[in-house]
Amino acid sequence: MGDPRVVIVGAGMSGLCMAIKLKQAGLHDVTLYEKADALGGTWRDNTYPGLTCDVPSRFYQFSFATNPGWTHLYSPGPEIRDYLERIADRYGIREQIVFGTEVTAARHDDGRWRITTSRGPDEADFLLTATGVLHHPRLPDIPGLDAFEGPTFHSARWDHDVPLKGRRVAVVGTGSTGVQITSDLAGTPSRLLLFQRTAQWILPAPNREYGRLTRAAHRRMPVLDRLGYRWHEAVISHVLSQALIKPGWQRRLIGALCRRNLNKVTDPDLRARLTPPDEPMCKRLIASGGFYDAVQRPDVEVVTDAIDHVEARGVVTADGRLHEIDVLVLATGFDAHAYVRPMDLTTSDGRTLEAAWQDGPRAYQTVALPGFPNFFMLMGPHSPIGNYSLIAIAEAQADYILGWIRRWRAGLVASMAPTADATERFNSDMREALPRTIWTSGCASWYLGKDGLPELWPWTPREHASMLRTPVFDDFETTG
Ligand code: N01
Numbered sequence: 492m493g494d495p496r497v498v499i500v501g502a503g504m505s506g507l508c509m510a511i512k513l514k515q516a517g518l519h520d521v522t523l524y525e526k527a528d529a530l531g532g533t534w535r536d537n538t539y540p541g542l543t544c545d546v547p548s549r550f551y552q553f554s555f556a557t558n559p560g561w562t563h564l565y566s567p568g569p570e571i572r573d574y575l576e577r578i579a580d581r582y583g584i585r586e587q588i589v590f591g592t593e594v595t596a597a598r599h600d601d602g603r604w605r606i607t608t609s610r611g612p613d614e615a616d617f618l619l620t621a622t623g624v625l626h627h628p629r630l631p632d633i634p635g636l637d638a639f640e641g642p643t644f645h646s647a648r649w650d651h652d653v654p655l656k657g658r659r660v661a662v663v664g665t666g667s668t669g670v671q672i673t674s675d676l677a678g679t680p681s682r683l684l685l686f687q688r689t690a691q692w693i694l695p696a697p698n699r700e701y702g703r704l705t706r707a708a709h710r711r712m713p714v715l716d717r718l719g720y721r722w723h724e725a726v727i728s729h730v731l732s733q734a735l736i737k738p739g740w741q742r743r744l745i746g747a748l749c750r751r752n753l754n755k756v757t758d759p760d761l762r763a764r765l766t767p768p769d770e771p772m773c774k775r776l777i778a779s780g781g782f783y784d785a786v787q788r789p790d791v792e793v794v795t796d797a798i799d800h801v802e803a804r805g806v807v808t809a810d811g812r813l814h815e816i817d818v819l820v821l822a823t824g825f826d827a828h829a830y831v832r833p834m835d836l837t838t839s840d841g842r843t844l845e846a847a848w849q850d851g852p853r854a855y856q857t858v859a860l861p862g863f864p865n866f867f868m869l870m871g872p873h874s875p876i877g878n879y880s881l882i883a884i885a886e887a888q889a890d891y892i893l894g895w896i897r898r899w900r901a902g903l904v905a906s907m908a909p910t911a912d913a914t915e916r917f918n919s920d921m922r923e924a925l926p927r928t929i930w931t932s933g934c935a936s937w938y939l940g941k942d943g944l945p946e947l948w949p950w951t952p953r954e955h956a957s958m959l960r961t962p963v964f965d966d967f968e969t970t971g
Contacts, residue, residue, distance in 0.1 A: 495616035495899055498606055499523045500594045500834065502584075503532020504575060505869035505885035506621030508553065511582045512889045516897065522615075523584070524608055526593035530579055532623050534572040537668075539649045539822075541675025542568030543698065545667060545778040549719035550727065550880045553578065557716035559709030564699040565778075596835040599864055602906060617896060620834070621869040621885075624876055625825040631663065634800040639819055646672060646822040653818055657681045661806055661814065663798070664822035665691050666937075667775065670782045672822055677785035684814055685786065686794050686806065689935070690764065692749040692771040697780035724883065731878050732951050735772055736928050746771045755783040764795045769934035776878055827937045828852060828946065830872060838862050851940040853918050855909035855966065856958060857948070858888050864906040865899075867892040873921060875948035875955045884952065891959040905971025913966035924949035 497513060499506045502525035513521050529535050544551050548561035551571070558574050566574075579585045589610070596607040597618055604618040628645040630636070636643065642653045646668045660680040662669050665687045673685050701709075709715045734741035749771040756762040765786070767774075786793050796808035805815040830852045836844035842862050847853075852872035854860055859867055869888050870881065898904050922944060925931060930938050930945040938945040948955055 493900070494518055494520050495896060496520045496614065497522075497617045497619060497896065498594075498604065498613060498615035499619045499621055501525060501532065501621040501623060502530040502579075502588045502590075503621060503623050504534070504882060505623070505889070506532070507575060507579055507582075507584055508882070508885040509619055509621055509869055509889045509892065510584045510587060511553075511555075511578070512886075512893050513896070514582060514584070516893055518896065518900070521587050522613070523588045524592050524594045525588050525590050526609075528590050530585070530588060530590075531572045531575050533625060534568055534575060536626075536647050537568060537649075538651065539646045539668065539672050539820075540679075541671040541673075543671055544568070544571055545696065546727070546878065546880045547723040549716070550723035551882055552720070553882055554720060554886060556581070557713070557720060559713070559716055560706055562701055562706075564701070565696065594834055596837070598837045598839075599866070600839050602864075604865065616899065617865045617867070618836075619867050619869065619892060620831050620871075622831050622834075624827055624830070624870050624874075624881075627826040627829045628821075629824050629826050630821060631823045633663075633798055636801050638803055639801050639805070640803045641817045641819060643819040643821065646820060647825070655680050655818060658817040659805075659815060660684070660818045660820065661686060661816040662820045662822055663806075664824065665689070666822065666824055667777050668824070669822035670777050670779050672820065673791070674779055674781035674785045677788050677791050680818075681790065682816075683791045684794055684806075684816060685791065686798055687764075688797070689774075690767040690795075691774055691777050692767050693752055693782050694745065694749055694771075694776055694778045695752040695780065696778035724880070727879055728951060728953055731776070732875075732953075734929070735877050736924075736949055736951065742772070742929065745776070749776075752783065756787060758787070761786070761793065764793060770929060770932045772929045773932045773934035774936040775938065778878075824937055828940060831868065836863065836866070838864070851942060852946065853914065855914040855917055856891075857955065858891055858959070859909045861909050861911040861914045864908040866908070867895070872946055873948050875950075875952040877947060877952075879952045884955065887956040887959045891962065894962060902971075904969040907967050907969045909966050910968055913963070921949055 499509055502523045506523050510521055510523055543565045547564055548566040552558055556578055593609040598605045604615045606613040628647045644650045656679050658680050659682045661684040662672055663686040677683055730741045734745045756765055785791055796810045799807050799809045805813055807813050854871045857871045857874045869885050874884055895907055925944045928949050938947050940946045
């Protein structure tokens, strides 16, 4: 059948992963469209102070391209971005990327995807989206936000031209981002105000530095990299991933570590205000080594009165107090349910992605959609994105997608899409399993979809990988 033309949308970590796998399989008619002017996805967009991956570096990397040079147990964001840049060059992917070009729509017609980009049309036999999960910043609907006279920016759009030293800075939000910013920034502004709506549990995670000797040893003995990868994979799989999905010693252990960590806060009033109302891990678990030290500094204040509105000089809380500030940082998270959109996808019979997902994003086995032939997603709905390495998940999904593309190349199929029945069976199994997870134990989080259920994988990441290793051909409608 010849080689297919493949279009990948997005040149972040998962788009690169897919492109590398295709290249290694000898498939060269591949284009990655990237709307920004640089690659790296979330590691390009986020540049806030303290940006660190909270998955250990030895596991948060491609299993086929480990990096002996990681400087820390948890790598700083710029180091991960450099790593992705180097990988793109090493595997010759950069030449395949068309930067500054947004895919706005795609329609499946006559067996091909007709693609509309901001630079003109294209066509492909396969359309693959690698558009990420946390891509669209969510701005809070706080009255008067526009009235503030000083600079205001979202954490994922950090304005590095704004000086912070010696000024009064407010951070709204205490998710992973707000915690990392606070831990790093404390001490730079003359006053740092952290506006907390809901306290969150913090797993103690001091960030150990890898010394020159360790790095040299890893360079000389690649087996150490492989061992490091397997070790962190095993710890996360056997402890954290289990704790999320069922009761047991793992859940008790992580809960106890978080509670003990909170005792580092010596002032009983502050400790009470930092005590979350829910179970550890109900919201995405935050890992940090320095947060409780930061919030106990005299120049840091945790404000727990609700924000009433913002005015020209600062933030006014419900008790009527005006907190005067110079800079306002919104670490208020992302719209995690805007998968793939705003791209318009349409099938030959007029089905749209918008309509297919009107009740929330649903997929077949996290990677495919019924009625959408030769279309696959990386990091699609219900991917195991908890606290696991998204790179390991992308690799499993890319291998699965590559399997279908190879079948196409071998002439075994011309088009493939999962059946509606198989997709419904998969989603109904998931709906049954989700209430058993810790994420439904009674908290609001970005994990929860419209139906109140988490849009997450309710089993172990290893089960996700093993599901994708064994495709069920009967679940697909194929032609050719
Ligand atoms: O966003 P979040 P994030 N008034 O949605 C608060 C990943 N990540 O950017 O809890 C006041 O978790 C909101 O309060 P509440 C990771 O997957 C990874 O921090 O809703 N406050 C909350 O405190 C993470 O989970 C790394 O009551 C308002 C905060 O804003 C995900 O990104 C590093 C508000 C939002 O927290 C998102 O984290 C960083 C309002 N109107 C992030 N609206 C890694 O290391 C919202 N909030 C891999």
